[in-house]
Structure formats: C-alpha cells, structure tokens
Amino acid sequence: MLLKRLVDSLPAELATLVPELDSAGIKTTESLIFSSPSTVLRLVPILSTIQLDCLVSICVRLTAPEGISADEVEEVDGGWKGFGIDILDDMFGKWDGIGVIELAGPRKVGKSLLALHASLRILASDPEAICTWIDTEGSFSPERANMILEEWHVDEPNLILERIVVINAFKLEDMFEAISQIRNDLLSATSAQGHADLITLMEEIAEITYSKGMVSFIINSTASSHPTNPQSSFNKMDIKPALGVSFTFTTDITLLIQETGRIFGLTDAEEKERIRNKPGLRGLVEVIRSRICHTGNWTVFETDGVKLFDIVPPHEIDEKTTRISAGLPTGPYRPKIGSLAQTLIP
Numbered sequence: 001m002l003l004k005r006l007v008d009s010l011p012a013e014l015a016t017l018v019p020e021l022d023s024a025g026i027k028t029t030e031s032l033i034f035s036s037p038s039t040v041l042r043l044v045p046i047l048s049t050i051q052l053d054c055l056v057s058i059c060v061r062l063t064a065p066e067g068i069s070a071d072e073v074e075e076v077d078g079g080w081k082g083f084g085i086d087i088l089d090d091m092f093g094k095w096d097g098i099g100v101i102e103l104a105g106p107r108k109v110g111k112s113l114l115a116l117h118a119s120l121r122i123l124a125s126d127p128e129a130i131c132t133w134i135d136t137e138g139s140f141s142p143e144r145a146n147m148i149l150e151e152w153h154v155d156e157p158n159l160i161l162e163r164i165v166v167i168n169a170f171k172l173e174d175m176f177e178a179i180s181q182i183r184n185d186l187l188s189a190t191s192a193q194g195h196a197d198l199i200t201l202m203e204e205i206a207e208i209t210y211s212k213g214m215v216s217f218i219i220n221s222t223a224s225s226h227p228t229n230p231q232s233s234f235n236k237m238d239i240k241p242a243l244g245v246s247f248t249f250t251t252d253i254t255l256l257i258q259e260t261g262r263i264f265g266l267t268d269a270e271e272k273e274r275i276r277n278k279p280g281l282r283g284l285v286e287v288i289r290s291r292i293c294h295t296g297n298w299t300v301f302e303t304d305g306v307k308l309f310d311i312v313p314p315h316e317i318d319e320k321t322t323r324i325s326a327g328l329p330t331g332p333y334r335p336k337i338g339s340l341a342q343t344l345i346p
Helices: 003-009 018-023 029-034 037-043 049-063 086-092 111-125 142-151 157-161 172-188 192-211 260-264 269-277 319-325
Strands: 099-104 131-135 164-168 215-220 222-224 239-241 253-259 281-290 298-303 308-311
Touching: 003 018, 003 029, 003 049, 029 049, 029 192, 037 049, 086 298, 086 308, 099 111, 099 192, 099 239, 111 131, 111 142, 111 157, 111 215, 111 308, 142 157, 142 164, 192 215, 239 253, 253 260, 260 281
Parallel strands: 099 215, 099 253, 131 164
Antiparallel strands: 222 239, 253 281, 281 298, 298 308
C-alpha cells in the first residue's frame, strides 16, 4: 500500500516523515517493512531508529490481513466462463475461476482480445458482474467490444458495455490509484525500487482477487530469451514474459502467446494476407507456469480481430474415407494440409 494513504492514520510526528520517505524512493509500506533499517536510515537521515521502528510497527498493524481459520472459509465459485475456444478452455480443467491470469506476448498477437472475450463472457452470463479495465496504453476499443457482442447476437449489448469501467493508467502511481479505487469500491458495495513496486502492485491485485472471488487478467509484454526460452516446449520460442521471474510467480497461470509462423516456420498465403491487411492472425498459446493446470500444455487459435476460432487438427485417416465408411455425406473434400479457410471451425 502507498505510504501516503496511511498519513491520516499516523501520529503527526510520523506523518510529516512520509514525504521524506517518498522522496527517497520508499513509497510503499512493503518497501519500508522489507528494506533493511540501515538502508532506510541512510536514505532518510532525519529519521531516528525509534521513529522507524514505530512506523514499521504501525504499517504492519494497518496492512496485515486478519487471520482466519480454514473451517471458516466459505467456498466461492468464480465467474470464469472461459475464452470461448474449447481447445484453450480445456487446458484450465476444473479450475474454480478465482485467480490471476497472465497473458504475455509481443504486440498484436491477441492478448487483449483474449482478455476481452473472457471478460465479456462473464458479463454476459452474470447481470451483476462488473469489469474494471485498467488501460496502460490507451488501446481499449469499445467498438471492438460491441462488435464481439453483435457477433454473439446479444439482445441488448449496451447493458453489458455499460458495466465495463475503463481507467487510463499510464504511470505506476496511476496503477496504485486505480487498484486502491477498486478495493474501496468492493468494500463499499525498472530500477530495483520500480521492480519492488511492481511486485507490490501484483500482490495487491492478487489479494483483492482472492478475497473477492474474482478473476483478474494481467496483459504483459515480452523480452528476448536467446537462443531459446528454457521454459518453453519449442526451441524456436525466443521470448519470455517481461518484468522478470518474480513477477511471473505472482500469478496463477502464465500463458505465453506468439504467432504460429514464428514457431513452426509455416505461414500460408491466407494468413500472410490477414497479417498485412487485418488484425487477424493464428496464434500459439503455451502454459509457461501454472498452479491450476499442467505446465507445458499448448494449443493454437485463430482470430479475424473480432471472433475467435478453434483450429481443426489434421485427421490421421482421410476424413472422406472415414465418412464414406460410416455412410455419412462427405461434402467438399478437405485435405489434411490447406489454407486457413479449410481448417477452421467457426
């Protein structure tokens, strides 16, 4: 929690020290509690040892969660309704739908689209659900959300769209403000310091998520991992989630997304055309780390920028021969290898 949020709860002589701590880069209660006393005293010379001990004690008392017996914990089912792609949703198994999902990948591989589909499915199924979308790039598109709902033939899409609250947060401080606002609403109804603040932010998101039975999506970028990512099943996967290993361990599952052409080296003419002219693509989704399913699982999906599609795997036996043997109509012949239109299930 940001120290400045505790000013009103601190004795006057300690409250006056918060701006000094903030100027020294100690902005959160976690940074104060877990930094060594010698470091804090060196950064803030006007702070005495007694004042520091008292301040740490108050921060722990005000921010530590209350203990609860396991037999008093109520079983809560989350609102998770999946992404709407069977092969991707199957990887989550019987997950209860409460937790933090990280979607990591380079730009324009469908991270935000997957999160938007999952969020809209929850909103469509629960008339009381609310989605808070914290937009760090100013890229949220209400038009695309409306197009998705129209594809689903939702009777009154505005009733769903009006339950999406978009908050622009372009700085880390804005993110803390947004998370604090979410916490308050629920209660009433890359330096070392920067990295520590990010971990603190993720811990706050996780605490809200678990305590309120929510599902949260974290959209992350990627960093290079040459020659290959050791956590991936593919030797051509040369990217990894950004922000370091510890950031990944603050989530329940990390999905790494990349264009299939960069992994398998095969991009047919139709896919190239989509990449050039539309936001559509075919993407690989791999479970890099997970507490809720097997690590290493992967699947492939396709999108035209609005809709999501399963990808049909090739038949081991010729499909036409199988259908003839079963006395079923064959329809147009579908080869094992072909264009995207021949290997899609809408």
